[in-house]
Amino acid sequence: MTEQAQREQLVALAKSMFERGYATGGAGNLSVRLGDEHLLATPTGASFGRLDPARLSLLDMNGQHLSGDKPSKEVSFHLAIYQQRPSAKAIVHLHSTYLTALSCLSELDRANAIKAFTPYYVMRVGSLPVVEYFNPGDPRIGSELAKLAPDYRAYLLANHGPVVTGSDLLDAVDNAEELEETAKLYLLLRGNQVAYLSDENVAILASKGV
Numbered sequence: 001m002t003e004q005a006q007r008e009q010l011v012a013l014a015k016s017m018f019e020r021g022y023a024t025g026g027a028g029n030l031s032v033r034l035g036d037e038h039l040l041a042t043p044t045g046a047s048f049g050r051l052d053p054a055r056l057s058l059l060d061m062n063g064q065h066l067s068g069d070k071p072s073k074e075v076s077f078h079l080a081i082y083q084q085r086p087s088a089k090a091i092v093h094l095h096s097t098y099l100t101a102l103s104c105l106s107e108l109d110r111a112n113a114i115k116a117f118t119p120y121y122v123m124r125v126g127s128l129p130v131v132e133y134f135n136p137g138d139p140r141i142g143s144e145l146a147k148l149a150p151d152y153r154a155y156l157l158a159n160h161g162p163v164v165t166g167s168d169l170l171d172a173v174d175n176a177e178e179l180e181e182t183a184k185l186y187l188l189l190r191g192n193q194v195a196y197l198s199d200e201n202v203a204i205l206a207s208k209g210v
């Protein structure tokens with residue numbers, strides 16, 4: 001895919017997410033790798049609904065801003081993940097309603113915030129480790145994510161929101177949407193007896209992927 005096509009795809013996917021309520025105001029950010037050397041990211045404070053392909057932030061993999069508008073400060077934790085997870089080619093970070101609600105619960109299992117109860121969650125996300133709360137912009141968010149990145153595809157920042165990787169931007173967006181729906185179901189089911197998937201079925205699904 002050409003750089004121009006990547007820019008247009010990022011803007012179209014962000015707009016679609018905005019229109020369906022996955023992002024509001026200027027919250028959240030997206031990034032996608034352009035080959036080995038560069039990263040395209042959403043600018044600081046930019047609404048997913050009003051991005052301009054020509055003004056997206058272009059950075060090198062050390063975080064040096066090369067062109068376009070100033071990147072979100074949260075791009076620093078995207079870079080930390082890319083360094084530790086070469087298979088990740090795109091990252092979606094949202095402050096989406098259900099995952100952010102989940103991230104504010106005090107009794108979360110920090111090793112995996114959502115125990116599997118549907119197969120697509122296992123195939124797309126697997127499990128959801130939790131990063132303890134740090135204020136936005138704190139470099140410890142990146143260092144904690146870097147520790148998890150080799151082993152996990154998605155992460156939940158406590159009292160903040162999800163960070164989801166993918167093999168390309170479309171895959172990362174699909175994974176993020178699946179995860180948000182899973183959180184919605186999880187919260188709908190709270191207080192009910194849930195039939196979780198067996199460890200055996202989870203292991204089979206996890207080895208398959210989508």
Ligand SMILES: [Zn+2]
Nearest residue numbers: 028074160161
């Ligand atoms: Zn954020």
